[in-house]
Amino acid sequence: MEKIVILTGAGISAESGLGTFRDAGGLWEQHRIEDVASPEGFARDPALVQRFYNARRAAAAEATPNPAHIALARLQAEYPGSVTLITQNVDGLHEAAGSTGVLHMHGALSGALCPACGHRWEAPAEMAVAHPCPACGTKRARPDIVWFGEMPYHMDEILTQLEACSYFVAIGTSGQVYPAAGFVRQADAAGAHTLELNLEASAGRSAFAEARQGRASDLVPLWVA
Numbered sequence: 001m002e003k004i005v006i007l008t009g010a011g012i013s014a015e016s017g018l019g020t021f022r023d024a025g026g027l028w029e030q031h032r033i034e035d036v037a038s039p040e041g042f043a044r045d046p047a048l049v050q051r052f053y054n055a056r057r058a059a060a061a062e063a064t065p066n067p068a069h070i071a072l073a074r075l076q077a078e079y080p081g082s083v084t085l086i087t088q089n090v091d092g093l094h095e096a097a098g099s100t101g102v103l104h105m106h107g108a109l110s111g112a113l114c115p116a117c118g119h120r121w122e123a124p125a126e127m128a129v130a131h132p133c134p135a136c137g138t139k140r141a142r143p144d145i146v147w148f149g150e151m152p153y154h155m156d157e158i159l160t161q162l163e164a165c166s167y168f169v170a171i172g173t174s175g176q177v178y179p180a181a182g183f184v185r186q187a188d189a190a191g192a193h194t195l196e197l198n199l200e201a202s203a204g205r206s207a208f209a210e211a212r213q214g215r216a217s218d219l220v221p222l223w224v225a
């Protein structure tokens, strides 16, 4: 039985109305993404960073999954235990489409984290600048998102699945951010067939055995079928 590992990026949610990083030219309100998605940025200007994630949380709440998300949920249901779904995205569209056990390696907009005591809880729609932690009362709570310079989540599980996979597919990702951009080489080293499904050739295109260009909502249902 194939052991399939799937990595998704912002491109799979583009047709659900959630802009990609590249669409914005890597900017938000004229701020470099690295400046609003980093611990340094949060220390420097927590109001700006909370506004950034409150806006994205509001947009994600309005968005609905598209045929690409739905096709992956169907694949998981058809082959229980054979599909590992890793996402760089912080929206909840994979789960909204019915996917389970999604590895959010960069966290999720639905989570809040206290940097003082490590407590995690469901994020409210709007987080305040000095947001109090319900466990320790410290007023420095942040979105439970992995920022630049921080260690991604679920790396042990991800590396285990990459070493055991026979088929690796990257969907809607530009292959510019590590360690996610290196997964294709780890899968290839494990002997897996590697496939890129993307609107344009990604920065890692040369590492893939196969690539199909187009919109995720067309390519993914065709690939799953």
Ligand SMILES: CC(C)NC(=O)[C@H](Cc1c[nH]c2ccccc12)NC(=O)[C@H](CCCC/N=C(/NCCC(=O)O)S[C@H]1O[C@H](COP(=O)(O)OP(=O)(O)OC[C@H]2O[C@@H](n3cnc4c(N)ncnc43)[C@H](O)[C@@H]2O)[C@@H](O)[C@H]1O)NC(=O)OCc1ccccc1
Residues within 6 Å of the ligand: 008, 009, 010, 011, 012, 014, 015, 020, 021, 022, 023, 037, 088, 089, 090, 106, 145, 146, 147, 148, 149, 150, 151, 152, 171, 172, 173, 174, 175, 176, 177, 178, 179, 180, 197, 198, 199, 200, 201, 202, 214, 215, 216, 217
């Ligand atoms: C900029 C880059 C050079 N910097 C990094 O990679 C850094 C530093 C670094 C580490 N190792 C390196 C090695 C070399 C160089 C640099 C580094 N990495 C880190 O800091 C990482 C942490 C990075 C995570 C940061 N947080 C994010 N997200 C959460 C926040 C938030 O969301 O706000 S990253 C964020 O940006 C990335 C954006 O990329 P994509 O999702 O691919 O989106 P993009 O817009 O770029 O592209 C969209 C693609 O879709 C396509 N598309 C568009 N529409 C469609 C469509 N309709 N259909 C199909 N495709 C479509 C487009 O053509 C395009 O190709 C995603 O990962 C996303 O999650 N942490 C770390 O390294 O910790 C230590 C460590 C690690 C491992 C082990 C030990 C220690």
